Amino acid sequence: MGNEEAVFFSRVLTETTLSFHIIYATIGVGVPLMIMIAQWVGIKKNDEHYILLARRWARGFIITVAVGVVTGTAIGLQLSLLWPNFMELAGNVIALPLFMETFAFFFEAIFLGIYLYTWDRFENQKKHLLLLIPVAIGASFSAVFITMVNAFMNAPRGFDIVNGELININPLVAMFNPAMPTKVAHVVVTAYMTAAFVLAAIAAFRLLKGSNHEYHKKALYLTMKIGLIFAIATAVIGDFSGKYLAEYQPEKLAAAEWHFETEGNAPLIMYGVLDDGEVKYAIKIPYALSILAHSIPSAEVIGLDQFPEDEIPPLYIHYLFDIMVTIGVWMVLLAAVFWIGTKRRWKMVTTRWFRWLIVLGGPLSIIAIEAGWWLAEVGRQPWVLRKIMRTQDAATTSGHVDTMLVLFCLLYLILGIGSVVILRRMFRKNPVEQEIEDRNMEKGGDML
Template identity: 55%
Template structure:
């Protein structure tokens, strides 16, 4: 196995590990701020305690996200030197801005952490959570523009010698892929963070903790994630239309759409014969792919027959796409069920079956996110920069990448173990009920 293989493996592993912590770091501040605001408005200590407890766990995820994010920056230069040599100056602005956004977030996170009960007017403390949200979200926005650039490069020209000229960093950031990718990444980060918090609340209720704190936490997070589920699905629809226009090969491979035609059907599930490209056992929805791609049931969708075979993305991305979309609709379903039962007078949103569904939704949302990123990256193959540079041309030729892979794997394993132990010990023996009792006693 050559250095290209190990470079890909290490990069994929790093991104897969980092995105878990990064997504939590982007989404949880929204729920912290929302809980504190409701607590102030309603003078409800349960919501205030939610904000305090969620903030403790959030700090740990930020720490791990910083380490893994730093690893990504280092690996870009070590593993993909030709890529950085060609476009490093083009994408340097969003990389710098991402770092600036993190420092902005970290400064206000420190202020937020150490100024609880320091203001006579509690709204002043709540206001310090807003910059944390802005900083964390902008970090995701800026780094996603780099990935967007790799899908639809813009903001530069290549001269006759293949060198980059006429660099426009803003144009590179605002490339055609940016709106759909940024929207999808941010909305899904908010969604999985909400489902993580909802899953924890549902889990504790199933374990017998019937304190009103957990039920309020579950209601807050489920209402919000219902809205975010719809938003994320809508952003997925926008992304599909973007693919049809700018990356038809990725869409065709994802849908096993081999023939360019009007009124293209949507292929769900099934299996593919790799020798004949014959699709078996699939569900076909007539004209649905044309509607998805063009908003026209008779619209023309480019098939793989119009693309040279050596530029086809791997066809296994169909399974990733179907699984991701299926999970997305499940998340919408379980949040809708909870809300319907909550609003229905005779309904019981805290029924064990519903709670189990919520608990399952939490890890499923992370799986969907991971599948989405693998789909996004594998679907661009064989390109690292679409139409300009292939993966094999960008990777290092160093012989020690395999060793680096195992060293970094050990680092990520250690980080995961330490983070889990710290989070466990942070809340061990400190249930919300006990903290609330002490908190209310302190007030009286």
């Protein structure tokens, strides 16, 4: 196998692993927060339904955590297996947050074990809730640290290369690179948003499938509200990301927005297709790109004309941008209508079709996450480390990457199907009505 092939298959395998892992990772970061909020509300309002909600979410969470952990281990090792040259350099400069991530993960793992096996062990529910805090913190900080590494790939800082030697290495400067704040905040907040909308989709689905229990209605209202807040925060931080890109990675912004000529008063191009270098059927929002990039309608935005041909990312990332932004805006609208509608007693929000839209919102949010990551990664091409190392120079020289790709695809298929089957079986076998009844019986028994 020539090295070009090895590069190609390494890219496909990394993309496959990341695309699969990110689903479970996102849920893994977001759901502990949701469990925490639900349990907290339950304690505060002395409402058993919220506590049960937390408990049932926790049960499902274990399955997704298991798959998230093993696929996370896979990507961690694959980075060294598939991109040895990159990791050799990365090890020298950005190993610190990677190392911190293992501690965050360690912390989370220990307390998750404790939390799961101490339900009802404490007289005071609040003590049990306290055990969840390290889980949520550990989960979120895993995302923070790992995203720092990704930010470093976009804006490498904290070292100099002189005659091929790395000098003046400063691990903290590498961690706190310019890409870090917008990227970290965006990744964490979208994880919260997606977790909320996925849980909302489940509640809406139960309501559609015959259950009319108030448990699901409370769950739906809670998750949609939280989802709305994080969806709005996502959009705001997304705007900040635009400003970061305009200043530090203008080629990525220009390619994502199909902004060819450097100019002021730049419009934002949404949708459309590219035909022989000609943009067709697009919606142009006047001044919007200048505002996104610099907060000023007349500001000049650097276009693709400023970059050599071989340093421009593939232009199809515009479609990924469209998908991400459209879903984001759609979810804000959907959640806002649901919230206002519930407060104002609109009949619409309890109709079947509206609930189907909420169900659809779960998978849509995950698609938005995927599109966002593909945009982030493809948009950095041809670099693995911007302006320092090209992707093609980072890959392994091993000749078996294609076989490994097949094996891993099979693995992800098995894990994906397995986790869905198990989750369905878990909740089918023990519907919430049954569990509420059982718990009431137990309580009654205690009183006698």
